[in-house]
Amino acid sequence: MNARVEAALNDQIQKEGSSSQFYLAMASWAENNGLNGTSKFLYTHSDEERFHMLKLIKFVNERGGKALVPAINQPPVEYKGLEDVFEQLLNHELMVTDSINNLVDICLQEKDYSTHNFVQWYVSEQLEEEALARTILDKLKLIDGDKGGMYMFDRDLENIVSQSVTPPVKA
Ligand code: OFO
Secondary structure, three states, X not given: OOHHHHHHHHHHHHHHHHHHHHHHHHHHHHHHOOOHHHHHHHHHHHHHHHHHHHHHHHHHHHOOOOOOOOOOOOOOOOOOOHHHHHHHHHHHHHHHXXXXXXXXXXXXXXXXXXXXXXXXXXXXXXXXXHHHHHHHHHHHHHHOOOHHHHHHHHHHHXXXXXXXXXXXXXX
C-alpha cells in the first residue's frame, strides 16, 4: 500500500477512535444529568464512530498495510449544557470532515483510486452527520433552555435513535 495513503488512513483511524471516545464521554455526561434520550443517541453515535474506525482498520490490513490501533485519550468530563455538547460535537465533525477531505486529496495525488473509492463512503457519512448536528443545534437554540422544550427534545432524540437504526457498518 502506498506509504503516504497508509499514514493518512492511520491518522483517520485515530480520529474515528477519538470521536468514539468523545461521544462516549458526552453520552455518560447526559446519562448522569437525567437526559436519557440524549444519552442513548450519543451512545449509539459513539458505537457508529467505533465502526468507522474498524472499517478503516480492516481496509488497511486487507490492502497489505499495517493498521495502528490508537491510544485512548481522556475526553472532557464536564459540559456546560446540551448546547455546549452539540456545539462541540459539530466542531468535532467539521474537523473530521477536513481530515476526510485531506485523505481524498492524498488518494488523488498518489493515484490510489481504490482507496479514493472506499473513502467516498466517509465523505457522504460526514455530510449526513454535519447536517444532523446542525439540525439538533437549531432546535436547541429555538428551545432556549425552556424545561418543557428540553423534555420534548430529549424524547425526540430517543426517537431518532430507534428510527435511524442504521445497522452498524460491517467492518
Ligand atoms: Fe466517523 O463519522 Fe463523524 O466523525
